Amino acid sequence: MGRTLRDILDSAARGQFPAADGGTTIVPQHGERDAGVIAFTAHAVVFTGEDPAWVRAQLAAADSDPLAAAMHPRFLTALLDRTGRRTDTIDLLTxxxxxxxxxxxxxxxxxxxxxxxxxxxxxxxxxxxxxxxxxxxxxxxxxxxxxxxxxxxxxxxxxxxxxxxxxxxxxxxxxxxxxxxxxxxxxxxxxxxxxxxxxxxxxxxxxxxxxxxxxxxxxxxxxxxxxxx
Structure with a gap:
């Protein structure tokens, strides 16, 4: 799996996805405009400018199945509040x-x-x-x-x-x-x-x-x- 968000997306476009191991990968934002979470099969990618240690602490505090923690409302709310950002819906990515x-x-x-x-x-x-x-x-x-x-x-x-x-x-x-x-x-x-x-x-x-x-x-x-x- 690539080390940057662009690497991860380019690989996914070729049909090569992160390992379905229940884990979460945290990578920096590609730019100031966009941050967020992408959930692949049994693996999530959080792209943010926040401290990875803080992100992992919030994932643990979500009190959810690890497979769903990155998309859990508690985690998303904490991340939005921390960054002062907003979101509309969780979209299907194609x-x-x-x-x-x-x-x-x-x-x-x-x-x-x-x-x-x-x-x-x-x-x-x-x-x-x-x-x-x-x-x-x-x-x-x-x-x-x-x-x-x-x-x-x-x-x-x-x-x-x-x-x-x-x-x-x-x-x-x-x-x-x-x-x-x-x-x-x-x-x-x-x-x-x-x-x-x-x-x-x-x-x-x-x-x-x-x-x-x-x-x-x-x-x-x-x-x-x-x-x-």
């Missing part, structure tokens, strides 16, 4: 390898830093690029030839560098366009546009998003609690 060739649908890049989706993405990622897909029927014949069922409506794909510099993708689809394959096409497009393995997080309760990314070839690798300022 990854997919890049694909050759052009994306499976026409995209128009949004080159406007003030655009709401661009501005929001820049809060969490670097080197952000955003594309819009218009499913108004202009490319319906080509979509049919490709086996796509994209219909009316629009969607957006966000791609940028997130935790430890990994490439991360996020997809938004207008309600009127849902259920027609546009989300899967956008998630697949991320694999064509990223120059390296691309990661995506989904809230486990968002079954639609989970199905979308898995249909696009993203495979689950763990759970992630991301802590931001």
């Amino acid at each position: 990854v997919a390898s890049p694909l050759p060739g052009p994306p499976p649908l026409p995209l128009v890049e949004i080159d406007d830093p003030a655009h709401p989706r661009v501005a929001r993405a820049l809060e969490h990622r670097d080197e952000v690029r955003v594309w819009a897909a218009d499913g108004d029927g202009r490319d319906r014949d080509r979509d049919r030839d490709n086996g796509s069922s994209v219909g009316t409506g629009t969607g957006v794909l966000v791609l940028g560098r997130g935790v430890a510099g990994r490439w991360e993708a996020a997809v938004e689809v207008d309600p009127a366009a849902r259920g027609r394959g546009l989300g899967v096409a956008l998630a697949t497009a991320a694999r064509h546009l990223a120059p390296a393995p691309v990661w995506a997080q989904q809230a486990p309760g968002n079954a639609r998003a989970v199905r979308t990314f898995q249909a696009a070839g993203f495979r689950p690798v763990g759970a992630e609690s991301l802590h931001v300022r």
Whole structure:
């Protein structure tokens, strides 16, 4: 297993995971913006700027099965309080390898830093690029030839560098366009546009998003609690 968070993530993207030994690895944050916990199968990784001895003491105080201690509410609360950070949900962490060739649908890049989706993405990622897909029927014949069922409506794909510099993708689809394959096409497009393995997080309760990314070839690798300022 690698000694840095980036090493660990690069190995996981190749299908090489930390030993399933019930342990916890503590590594420094890759940068100031992102801290948190990633739980792989029977092994957790805590990435933080806090003293490892303090982290291990809090893990022991969580009064939990060691396999679950790093994601236990008591530990996460202690870590958030200590660092003054916040978190939203514990996400399903998925990854997919890049694909050759052009994306499976026409995209128009949004080159406007003030655009709401661009501005929001820049809060969490670097080197952000955003594309819009218009499913108004202009490319319906080509979509049919490709086996796509994209219909009316629009969607957006966000791609940028997130935790430890990994490439991360996020997809938004207008309600009127849902259920027609546009989300899967956008998630697949991320694999064509990223120059390296691309990661995506989904809230486990968002079954639609989970199905979308898995249909696009993203495979689950763990759970992630991301802590931001």
